[in-house]
Amino acid sequence: MTQILKAGPSGIKKAAAALRGGGVVAFPTETVYGLGADGLNPAACARIFEIKGRPRFDPLILHECSPARAKRLFSRVPPAAVKLMKRFWPGPLTLVLPRAAQVPDIVTAGLPTVAVRVPACRSALRLIKAAGRPVAAPSANRFGRLSPTTAAHVARQLRGGPDIILDGGRTRIGVESTIITFKGNRPVLLRPGGLPLEEIEKVAGPAAKAAPGGKPAAPGCLRKHYAPDARLKLVAPGAAVKPSARAAYLAFSARPAGRWAAVKVLSRKGDLREAAAGLFGALHALEASGAKTIYAEKVPPHGLGRAIMDRLRRAAAR
Secondary structure, three states, X not given: OOEEEEOOHHHHHHHHHHHHOOOOEEEOOOOOOEEEEEOOOHHHHHHXXXXXXXXXXXXXXXXOOOHHHHHOOEOOOOHHHHHHHHHHOOOOEEEEEEEOOOOOXXXXXXXXXXXXXXOOOHHHHHHHXXXXXXXEOOEOOOOOEOOOOOHHHHHHHHOOOOOEEEEOOOOOOOOOOEEEEEEOOEXXXXXXXXXXXXXXXXXXOOOEEOOOOOOOOOOOOOOOOOEOOOEEEEEOOOOOOOOOOOEEEEEOOOOOXXXXXXXXXXXXXXXXXXXXXXXXXXXXXXXXXXOOEEEEXXXXXXXXXXXXXXXXXXXXXX
């Protein structure tokens, strides 16, 4: 039976003990909630795949509590990656680099690289430090479904799966981390996320785009992902969409006219940070309305808008 505990000292102590004992714990980060296990324990990591219904070819991200400890999970770190670590860790940045020998195959899906980040969330950092080992953690949801930004989202999708859910309230950023790998010393964007690409390029130089197809080198890179139960359709802001009591509407900054099953506006100010923070919460609410279709407005594709559009495009894929 899953325990739901507050992410305070007592809850973190119990959750850390569960991780050391091979258990699985859902916990808050600044991005979304993660479903964590001891990242050096293959049997514990296998439970993550079982609980999520996740295919074994999709690698996991290892979370550490300091850059120094995170570096030990790599066998080689290019100079540009060191710059990014110094500037953005702790933070919503995941680096995919050649793995150290201690990293199990189940974490990397057999790839020669491993995805690692240091979260900027006190509860997450305290949990990882108390556990005393890297924590492997994808998002705490059913595979391919909407990401969780509250403990309630986790419980609805995974109740009975994790041993413990740590409730730390709503996550601050609201979309998953940005994932970067390197070709030589040049950064390559694998997945846009909570750290805008523009900020990364100021530090590490222009980034290349990952080549499409092939085995995923990082989580969240499959064509269809982050999807609600309802069919999601992308529309331009202000597009002529006929209102329907069987459809819901996700607006960027202005409420649409007409009668809908439900409507959510991401940011009346047109603020992309606010929109990203509320994206998955809004989609969960629209899904709960019982609508058969969700119309989602496109947002400007820069800054955090790049991550929002990535999630919406994958959710809309057929």
